[in-house]
Amino acid sequence: xxxxxxxxKLKAKFxxxxxxxxxxxxxxxxxxDPMSIAEVCAxxxxxxxxxxxxxxxxVDYMDKKKTTDDLGVIYHLGAIPDAxxxxxxxxxxPRTGAKVAxxxxxxxxxxxxEREAWDMFGIDFVGHHNQTRILCAEDxxxxxxxxxxxxxxxxxxxRNNVV
Amino acid sequence: xxxxxxxxLRLPRLRKRTSPKAMASPANIQEINFxxxxxxxxxxxxxxxxxxxxxxxxxxxxxxxFGLACCAIEMMATGAxxxxxxxxxxxPFRATPRQADLMIVAGTVSLKMAPRVxxxxxxxxxxxxxxxxxxxxxxxxxxxxxxxxVLKGVDRLIPVDVYIPGCPPRPEALLExxxxxxxxxxxxxxxxxxxxxxxxxxxxx
Amino acid sequence: xSEVNQMQASKQGDVASEEMLLNMGPQHPSTHGVFRVVIKxxxxxxxxxxxxxxxxxxCFEKICENVNxxxxxxxxxxxxxxxxxxxxLGYAMSVERLMDVEIPERASxxxxxVTELSRIASHLLAIGTYGMDIGAITPFLYCFRDREKxxxxxxxxxxxxxxxxxxxxGGVAYDMDxxxxxxxxxxxxxxxxxxxxxxDLLTYNGIFIQRTANVGILTAEQAIDFGCTGPVLRGSGxxxxxxxxxxxxxxxxxxxxxxxxxxxxGTVGDxxxxxxxxxxxxxxxxxxxxxxxxxxxxxPFKTDKIKAKPKPSKGDAYTAVENARGELGFYLISDGSDTxxxxxxxxPAFSNVSVLHEMCRGAMVADVVAIIGSLDIVMxxxxx
Numbered sequence: 001x002x003x004x005x006x007x008x009k010l011k012a013k014f015x016x017x018x019x020x021x022x023x024x025x026x027x028x029x030x031x032x033d034p035m036s037i038a039e040v041c042a043x044x045x046x047x048x049x050x051x052x053x054x055x056x057x058x059v060d061y062m063d064k065k066k067t068t069d070d071l072g073v074i075y076h077l078g079a080i081p082d083a084x085x086x087x088x089x090x091x092x093x094p095r096t097g098a099k100v101a102x103x104x105x106x107x108x109x110x111x112x113x114e115r116e117a118w119d120m121f122g123i124d125f126v127g128h129h130n131q132t133r134i135l136c137a138e139d140x141x142x143x144x145x146x147x148x149x150x151x152x153x154x155x156x157x158x159r160n161n162v163v
Numbered sequence: 164x165x166x167x168x169x170x171x172l173r174l175p176r177l178r179k180r181t182s183p184k185a186m187a188s189p190a191n192i193q194e195i196n197f198x199x200x201x202x203x204x205x206x207x208x209x210x211x212x213x214x215x216x217x218x219x220x221x222x223x224x225x226x227x228x229f230g231l232a233c234c235a236i237e238m239m240a241t242g243a244x245x246x247x248x249x250x251x252x253x254x255p256f257r258a259t260p261r262q263a264d265l266m267i268v269a270g271t272v273s274l275k276m277a278p279r280v281x282x283x284x285x286x287x288x289x290x291x292x293x294x295x296x297x298x299x300x301x302x303x304x305x306x307x308x309x310x311x312x313v314l315k316g317v318d319r320l321i322p323v324d325v326y327i328p329g330c331p332p333r334p335e336a337l338l339e340x341x342x343x344x345x346x347x348x349x350x351x352x353x354x355x356x357x358x359x360x361x362x363x364x365x366x367x368x
Numbered sequence: 369x370s371e372v373n374q375m376q377a378s379k380q381g382d383v384a385s386e387e388m389l390l391n392m393g394p395q396h397p398s399t400h401g402v403f404r405v406v407i408k409x410x411x412x413x414x415x416x417x418x419x420x421x422x423x424x425x426x427c428f429e430k431i432c433e434n435v436n437x438x439x440x441x442x443x444x445x446x447x448x449x450x451x452x453x454x455x456x457l458g459y460a461m462s463v464e465r466l467m468d469v470e471i472p473e474r475a476s477x478x479x480x481x482v483t484e485l486s487r488i489a490s491h492l493l494a495i496g497t498y499g500m501d502i503g504a505i506t507p508f509l510y511c512f513r514d515r516e517k518x519x520x521x522x523x524x525x526x527x528x529x530x531x532x533x534x535x536x537x538g539g540v541a542y543d544m545d546x547x548x549x550x551x552x553x554x555x556x557x558x559x560x561x562x563x564x565x566x567x568d569l570l571t572y573n574g575i576f577i578q579r580t581a582n583v584g585i586l587t588a589e590q591a592i593d594f595g596c597t598g599p600v601l602r603g604s605g606x607x608x609x610x611x612x613x614x615x616x617x618x619x620x621x622x623x624x625x626x627x628x629x630x631x632x633x634g635t636v637g638d639x640x641x642x643x644x645x646x647x648x649x650x651x652x653x654x655x656x657x658x659x660x661x662x663x664x665x666x667x668p669f670k671t672d673k674i675k676a677k678p679k680p681s682k683g684d685a686y687t688a689v690e691n692a693r694g695e696l697g698f699y700l701i702s703d704g705s706d707t708x709x710x711x712x713x714x715x716p717a718f719s720n721v722s723v724l725h726e727m728c729r730g731a732m733v734a735d736v737v738a739i740i741g742s743l744d745i746v747m748x749x750x751x752x
Contacts, residue, residue: 026465026685027404051592055686057712074699076269076686080592081606083613088686102635108594112722120429133752135277135422136312143301145429155274158319160311228397232424232748233449233530235401236493240519243512258397259512268526273751279394305443309431331530 003028006048006087014040019092027076030087035090035126038101041075045106049085050077053107058117062095062147069095073122075103093123102128120145213353220264220290221348224253224341227263229283231270234297234331238269241334253341260286266321266343269335271299271306272314284321290351294340295323298330305330381566383734387389387415390733394423398501398737399749405724409733416734424751432711437463437537437678438730442710445531447713447749451492453479453522454691455749456535461616462687462698463537466680474667475539476618480660481552482522482534484653488559490516490692491646491653494744498643499570501741502579507570514562521551537678539670553661556654563651566662571647580643581634584727584739586638594726595719598694599745603629610690622659624652639742646744674687677706686714693717693744715749 007021007030017040025032032040044050050088055076062069079085091100102125104110114125115134122143125131133140134156153161230238241248251287257263260283272280284293295317298304303315317323324347327340393404394664402423408416421721428447430557432440445452457479464471471479496511519529525548526534526541534541586596591604601608609626611619627648629641680702688697701710720743727739 053595053710054688054695055697055714057710057714059701059712061712063703063709074684076697076699078599081608081613083608083610107595108593109719109722112718128291132638133585135425137422140312144427145433147433149311155515156278158277158314160274160315229395230400231402232426233446236449236530239497240494240512240516243682244509245513245516256397260395271424271426273423273425276394279423283395289684290609298706306426306431308429309434311430312425312427 027088029090031090034100041103041106049079049145052078052080054110056076057115058121060147071098098123099128100124217351219350220230221345222252224264224265225255225263226256226267228256228258234269241337246334265292267294267296268300268317269296272317273312277314281320292324292344295326301326382676412732414728414731415500417725419724423463424747428752432708436706442533448746449748450490451486451692452532453482458696459688460535460537462700465685465687466702469673472668475669477660477664478540484656487517487653487692488650489515491650498741501737538674543669556658577633580639582638583735584639585635586637594723597643597716599642602645604637605629622656624655639738679706717745718750721745
């Protein structure tokens with residue numbers, strides 16, 4: 001199944017929920033509407049055989065000139081044991097009130113990956129059963145991988161930044 | 164702690180073989196004169212209590228099994244067959260801080276881990292020693308500039324006796340650090356429990 | 369009251385039995401680092417387990433957004449510090465993929481040799497500490513004896529014992545001369561009979577089999593669902609190895625097997641199977657090193673097309689390699705400058721350990737240690 005086939009199948013099934021498609025890059029991808037990502041993923045898993053979520057990454061697209069300040073979530077899908085079946089889904093979210101549907105019911109591995117994206121970027125995964133911080137301490141303030149994050153000077157009385 | 168030269172000791176003459184029965188008999192308990200009796204001079208050692216205690220202490224340093232990151236692997240290598248820390252009386256890695264008297268902080272201390280490290284240190288009985296192993300525990304190491312979640316040196320948290328640089332330090336370096344700790348133990352004073360003069364030295368540079 | 373009566377009484381509610389929470393870690397000798405599990409027990413049976421990670425969160429991804437590509441390589445060493453060569457390789461390949469450069473053949477061969485030696489060292493540590501977790505201390509000492517031999521070779525090649533920073537973007541840092549290649553060959557000859565020794569020491573030990581067989585069974589469906597890879601997935605009987613299925617570097621030139629769990633001592637997917645997969649993988653790694661040594665030819669050890677500060681073209685790519693623990697992926701977004709815009713590391717142990725609560729459910733408390741050990745976790749890459 002070529003990326004072209006997958007994209008056209010997704011288009012036929014979901015119509016305008018597939019916002020855009022880009023196929024002539026290293027990892028061909030479709031951009032999906034944030035709240036319908038769960039059904040798209042369920043379709044990918046059940047009908048197209050993507051039974052394995054390789055990677056789920058949060059991204060902060062804010063560059064130095066601040067031309068954009070969107071957040072994003074990238075889903076790299078694969079299949080086991082068929083290693084040639086690869087595709088990628090992307091979701092673009094506004095910076096304030098970033099909300100995307102959870103896919104932890106599709107692949108259980110998304111549970112921790114989504115918690116990490118919440119911890120690092122503050123992306124709210126609607127419907128996640130336990131959306132708590134996973135890497136930083138429970139009482140950590142802020143989302144560390146956002147480009148405008150400033151690390152705290154003190155944590156529980158421990159001086160953190162080098163003077 | 165040198166006592167009077169003539170003390171009563173429950174000590175048989177050791178050079179002459181005596182039967183166990185004879186050794187136990189009250190006739191053998193006698194006053195020994197340290198100055199004159201050649202047998203006693205060969206067999207009785209006089210030392211200060213501090214020296215004896217420090218000697219025993221330094222010959223059985225019990226570190227705590229407390230690995231944090233990459234340095235912990237080198238700490239394991241130090242304990243394993245090639246480097247064999249047992250040779251220097253420091254073999255038994257204890258799983259609980261209550262039985263340990265040396266804490267080797269091996270690896271990066273994150274801010275999430277920092278309160279636990281402090282708690283573990285406080286659970287250890289005095290006298291206790293601390294080795295900061297590796298660049299991360301000394302200053303934050305490679306994570307010093309952008310590591311928002313990394314403690315920039317474990318000495319911001321607990322007192323450190325010996326700093327061992329390296330990323331990670333070789334097992335030989337850890338052994339050298341242990342020797343420095345043992346060297347330090349030699350000068351402990353039993354009556355001076357504050358040990359304040361001993362703390363802030365940097366021995367390995 | 370006899371035991372049967374007592375059991376009946378507790379069923380009827382006469383004797384109150386309540387669940388107990390048992391806290392394991394973050395400082396625990398068997399968690400291989402700073403990993404915390406809260407175990408809910410009913411007597412001796414584990415009813416639920418919850419993993420807490422992040423005690424070694426070292427901000428890898430943030431640092432990579434701030435330092436240039438070459439400077440980020442040493443940080444990848446410290447992700448999976450047991451197989452640092454594999455991390456270097458994965459990172460270097462992800463940058464090279466965006467730059468579209470060809471790597472000289474000799475460099476690729478050297479990469480394969482050092483990566484496979486590193487894999488042997490990693491598995492040796494996994495097996496040794498696994499024995500120690502369960503109570504067999506002797507295999508640990510034997511494994512470290514041979515691990516030191518690998519480390520000596522790697523140290524001769526690149527000057528470090530653990531965090532090598534050897535596989536660089538565009539090739540490797542230094543060339544391997546003939547004496548070093550000879551050392552590798554001698555190690556291969558030395559190591560093969562040693563595997564038999566480990567088998568005698570540990571694999572066929574009755575107590576070891578009893579502690580690991582039928583313990584912590586992970587079904588193939590669960591393993592895929594939770595994104596497990598590497599020996600954990602292969603232990604569940606699924607033949608998946610990126611070196612074979614999606615060959616990168618030069619792995620399509622070598623002849624080797626992909627061992628999978630077959631339930632030799634108990635059920636497919638138990639702790640013993642995962643252990644056996646690691647054991648057999650070491651032999652396969654030796655085979656690969658031997659073949660690479662016979663094929664390697666003189667040539668440049670790095671490409672001259674890459675400058676000191678590489679600048680990949682704008683774009684993004686996800687590149688995965690097979691590490692000792694499974695699929696190690698780097699998702700790299702480049703904005704055309706000399707610093708990564710975003711580098712996400714998909715670490716295999718992160719996904720592998722997320723299945724822990726499923727495996728612990730219904731096991732005995734003492735088996736939790738056996739299960740964690742069989743996953744072979746490295747906290748450096750879980751917490752990053």
